[in-house]
Amino acid sequence: MPESTSDDPFRLVVESAPNGIIVADRSGRIVMVNQSAEKMFGYDRSEFLELSIEDLVPENIRGKHAGHRETFHKSPEPRQMGAGRDLRAKRKDGSEFPVEIGLTPLQSGNDTKILSSIVDITERKQNEEQLRQYAAELEAGNLELRRQSDLLRNVHDAVILVNGDGIVCEWNAGATRVFEMDTAEAIGKSLQEICPHPHQHPFFDRFVPALEKQASIEAVIACDLRSGTKLFLRTHVSKMDTSEGVGYVICASDITELKRLEHEILNVSENEQRRIGQDLHDDLCSQLSGIACITKMLEDSLKPDRKTEAELIARVTEMLADAVQKARQIAKGLVPAALETHGFSGALQELAAHFREVFGVNCVAEIKTENALDGIEQNAAVQLFRIAQEACTNSAKHSDADLIKISAGVEDGWVTLCVSDDGKGMPEDFSSTGMGLLTMRRRAEIIGAEFEIDAFPGEGATVRCRLFVPDS
Incomplete structure (x- = not known):
């Protein structure tokens, strides 16, 4: 997959992505990057195309990475971001930073390349450490009101404290940015008023019951704002005891743009599956069927005088018929034509x-x-x-x-x-x-x-x- 032209829909999707996008072949050689990846790692595009994916991995784990990459190629399936791994990457200047990486296999015939969607999560890790310290101090009962207010103001993501009825008690600047509502307006409102749902709110339907059994829960939810904007939020909710009873700390990251990118990539992948399926059905199956007809004619011509050869040709004809059937089954799985018909x-x-x-x-x-x-x-x-x-x-x-x-x-x-x-x-x-x-x-x-x-x-x-x- 060489660097595509500027009017290639796939290139336009990759180039507009806010995440760093890197595409590598099976050997690990980098064949495509976007501008976000250049800014993230400090290499320009021509330098990237001289590198392998292992050049972006810290030296202490570089040896193992090639083996992990080969294992992934043997059974390539999409891997979503944050799939249970603490990952680090290495910039051109040698500095290391924490990342989340989503992997998407791109199949073109027999050639499989891997698209890596990379997010620098340095700020998020710092925020998580602040929140862990905040939770520890809350549990010890030693958190001062000023420190609590400062922390809430400085965290980039939305951080909300609600009581057991889902009424907002604390609201930071990140929440104002995400939910388009300032602190004075949000305090005292219910989550249903802030993030309306046409049915039972997931806070009561899913989060509260789950927190009776575990310390915290993390999930992606869709949220329709009062302005009509649809958000996708990665939320982390934990239960806490306050002086006024049970409360809940909600930390929410806006991943709407990431979901849009995932949707675009999935559409590209779905269209590619359809194309391969149609090629299998229209071209390969037709050619195999034609070869089977020729071998059948050859079998009939050999039967009178060369029985042994005719039996061998008959076996070839049967194998071709099986191959046609299997190819049609594969094509049928790749192209869900029944959805349209x-x-x-x-x-x-x-x-x-x-x-x-x-x-x-x-x-x-x-x-x-x-x-x-x-x-x-x-x-x-x-x-x-x-x-x-x-x-x-x-x-x-x-x-x-x-x-x-x-x-x-x-x-x-x-x-x-x-x-x-x-x-x-x-x-x-x-x-x-x-x-x-x-x-x-x-x-x-x-x-x-x-x-x-x-x-x-x-x-x-x-x-x-x-x-x-x-x-x-």
Whole structure:
């Protein structure tokens, strides 16, 4: 993937990204960067193209990085930012800094390159350290009011203190910037007034119940401001005891621009998958079918006098027929054409039939309110379909299930998609950071949907995704 022209849509998306974007090939050689990466690392573009990705890694871990890169190429799947890793990068001047890195494989034929989306999180780490100190002093009961006010004013992200009823008690300058509301107006308002939701607010629906079982919770939520602006916020909520009772500290980072970039990259990836799938179906399958016809004719001509050779040619014909069938199945998975021809409900029915045919597992689809489902906006339908596809693949490959059930419907504005199986389930302490699970969770976040997994040993597993669509 050489540096593209200025009118290339992919180049325009990469160049406009606020994050540093670096694309490298399998050997680690850098083949594309954007202006943000140049500013972040101190190299100009021509210098970058002479480097490998290992040149941007601190020397003490550089030796291991090549092995990690090769392992990722063997099973390339998107890795979202902040996926359980503390990472550091190295600038041209030798200084090191903390980063979050999201990885997206870019497939073009047999060639796979890796797009790295890099964020310098130096300021965030400093803020987190300040917040940790703040929490420790609160717990010890030694925090002075002046220090509390100074800290809240200086933290760049939104930091909000609310009481048990979700009423704002403290509000910093970061919150004013994010929510477009000054301190005097925000104090005393409820979270529902500040960040309206058309249904139950996630603070009460998800965060408060979770904090009864754990010290803190982190999640991405969508938020519609009173101005009509839609925000995506990465929120960290912790419970604390105050002199007036139970309270909650909310730290929120505005990641709307990051979500827009993820959406653009996902669209580019989806279009590339469609192109490859169509090429497989229209070109490769046609050529293989043509070769199979020729070998069949050769087999018939050899039968009378050269039986042994005819039997060998017959085996080649059978292998070609199998290859055509497999190529068509791959193309069908890459291009969810049923979404356009039969709508979301029809696509789920076809997905169930595909898994019955390919994996030999009893896969059924139970669809309710088909008309409402087929009216879902196209991008949301594509992401929900991909979640169902990934969940079915996990069940078919890993659960030893006899039955996989896909269910979908709309009720009170909520679109609910469930994929369940009767397989071996998962251990109680299973990690939700596997690449397949992370990919599904990331797709749900992009469209502002809720995502959860219920799984226990020997009791099967259920993947559930809920999306609020008021017009459904």
